[in-house]
Amino acid sequence: MPKGKSVSQMSLEKMGASLVFPAILVLLCISTSPVAAQESAASEDRLPDDSPIVSHHQITVSGKPLSYTARAGFLSLFTDARELKARMFYVSYSLDRPKNAAPRALTFAWNGGPGSPAATLHLAILGPKRAKTMDEYKSPPPPYEIVDNEDTWLNFTDLVLVDPVGTGYSYPAKTDYLKEFWNVAGDIDSIGEFIRIYQSHYDVSDAPLFICGESYGTIRAAGLTKVLADRRIPLSGVILISMGGLIRGLSANDDLSAALIIPSYTATAFFHKKLAADLQTDFQTTLRYSETWAQSDYVVALVKGDRLTSSERDAVVQQLARFTGLDPAFVAKTNLRISVDQFARQLLRDRGLELGHYSADLTSKLPPDNVPYDVWSDPSLVSNGVAALIVPYLRSELGFRSDARYAGPWGGGWPSPKTPRGDWTYQRFDFGPTGWNFTVFQDLADTMRRNQSLRVFVAHGYYDFVTPYFAAEYAISHMGLDPALRRNVLLKNYFGGHSMYTEKPTLTRMSNDVGEFIRTTTPAKRPTPSVQ
Incomplete structure (x- = not known):
């Protein structure tokens, strides 16, 4: 078992009262309690320590060893005046390769909610390890098991699993700053800034860039395409799993x-x-x-x-x-x-x-x-052990240790509320009962016109009533794309529901499909995406 450094004194152990982050669109997401804001972070004499916990691992995939380096830690978001706004937690996986090797695809991924950390994607499909019981929708009595994930996306792309501010271990520097992140635009912008910082911090700006979101995370990803384009950050591909917000804004009689x-x-x-x-x-x-x-x-x-x-x-x-x-x-x-x-x-x-x-x-x-x-x-919505696995996995497998709460969407914060909160996350985001009329998919269409090499992979489950697959087909066919650009959108439907990859056959098929999508998007002869 790898040994990691201890989390710095600036870690989340100092946090105070929790803030609840329940979800409306997340499915199969974490049910642990939310993390609290750290009031004192910005007032420390020194800046937060953003050095990650680094560990080295190997799994076997298709009979071949896969050696990789894992990093778990924080990156800090500052204003131009160097005021600390938030610290965002991430886990990254990079394949061990020679130093002179060509840049490898790099995929940033997150779940939905809004209010969910990236743990479900992390331990169900993307990461090199996965929860053993995810294909059965059953959580046996503990201890829960982690197994090698032969379908890991690390086969074809390096990975960064990101917890948006207020989820997982990510937190605002002050409670007052939450309102800057708990809205559609602020949430998207913070992820864009995180990607910029990560590329600079690890010197990976030349790596073909992909982004992946599930459920509400697809709204985040679609809107992020414009943010990245405006910042002149080239983007190669977008992976949308169970596109959110397609029909929720329509009335019951629509x-x-x-x-x-x-x-x-x-x-x-x-x-x-x-x-x-x-x-x-x-x-x-x-x-x-x-x-x-x-x-x-x-x-x-x-x-x-x-x-x-x-x-x-x-x-x-x-x-x-x-x-x-x-x-x-x-x-x-x-x-x-x-x-x-x-x-x-x-x-x-x-x-x-x-x-x-x-x-x-x-x-x-x-x-x-x-x-x-x-x-x-x-x-x-049974969590299949992921809620119970993510923290032990971070602690024992990756060496990242913290006594802070890993924030999920389902409440349970401390101290317990005296009255029902009724605070579904969409209310915190000011969506309201008819607030699902997002413009971000038009942002995606506009970005595809600006960057005509940008490709999009859309995945849906046949048995999902929250984000119906036919609604996705409707949305894509109404993006106003000309035939040439329309060919850059690949739509795949799978047997399963909202998180269709919890079924093992679908997990394998979907990972193979995404791998083919990334490989054909980034062949050696394909030009680097340009942003106009």
């Missing part, structure tokens, strides 16, 4: 929202064998039928609304029941729009089961009808 989720219902009904026999034969063929109907006859019927004749409405009811696997009698009572809550409780009602919203292939016991959906008990 026709587009109702249509875009139908194929996800169909995929889920297929998985649970609830469709008619002719639709249970071939998965992809059935999805094409569902997609075609949802964006044609179904949308037209929703637009007509009360103008539908009785026979027209009956026909829509029958088709909607056919593509969702629901009882036509139930569908007839829904005003032709089936909410996620309704579908999740109705599809397997005969078995006494409720579907997970984030991964509908998973189920839990059906609650009484008068009990509303409870995100805390959603089976697809």
Whole structure:
């Protein structure tokens, strides 16, 4: 087991009361309590110690040894006047290679929320180690196991896992500074500054740069493309896992929202064998039928609304029941729009089961009808041991030791609140009930026009109701890209939910796909991206 240096006295052990960071879009994220702001950091006589804890490791991948160097530590964010604003925690992995080797791809990654650290991506798919039980959505009694990750992205890119300010071990220098980071623009800008500092600190500005975000992290990544372009930092590729914010801003009666989720219902009904026999034969063929109907006859019927004749409405009811696997009698009572809550409780009602919203292939016991959906008990948000593993992993495997809380989205801070907080992170970010109308995907489109070698990889799970895969296809097809640029966007759908890589077969397939994406984006003959 590698030995690391002790964390400096400027570490998070000094922190005071915690700040809760619950999440709305994160799935399978960390459930440990949040980290607190360190009031005294900026007033110390010396600047914080940004020297990382360095350790060396080796795993076996496809029968071959993979030797790498890990670094765990902080980088400090300062204003131009050298005022300390925040310290951001990261873990990086770099493949051990000769000093004169050509620059290797470098990928910065984070999870979503907002309010989640990068631990799920870290210990489920990207890093050289992973939680053993991630493919089962089950957490056995401790001790939990870490195993070598044969599908690690370190095979094809060096990695930096970043905890945004207020998550993980990252913290603002003063509590008053939180408002500068807890908003869409400030959050994005801080990650951009972190990347700039990291490139300078480790002299890796010539490495092909990739960024990767999951869920809300895709919003962060899309907006970051513009920030990096404005700072003249060349970007080679963007990896978006479960694109967030696509339909959340639409009202419950919105026709587009109702249509875009139908194929996800169909995929889920297929998985649970609830469709008619002719639709249970071939998965992809059935999805094409569902997609075609949802964006044609179904949308037209929703637009007509009360103008539908009785026979027209009956026909829509029958088709909607056919593509969702629901009882036509139930569908007839829904005003032709089936909410996620309704579908999740109705599809397997005969078995006494409720579907997970984030991964509908998973189920839990059906609650009484008068009990509303409870995100805390959603089976697809079980953390699979990651919450219990991340801190021991940092301490024992990487040698980074701290008694501070590793901040996750689900509360549990100290001292405990006396009354319910009701402080979902989207409220802290001032999103509000209709605040999901982001412009960052237009920023991504604009950046692709400025940097025409920029490539985008989009991954979605078929069984995800929070960020439906067909909504991503809709969003991409409405970015206003010309055909040449449209070819720079690669969309891949996988069996699984919001964090589809928790299924081992999908983990392998997705890692292979991303590896191919990065390798074809950065061949030796490909020019360095330019920013205009």
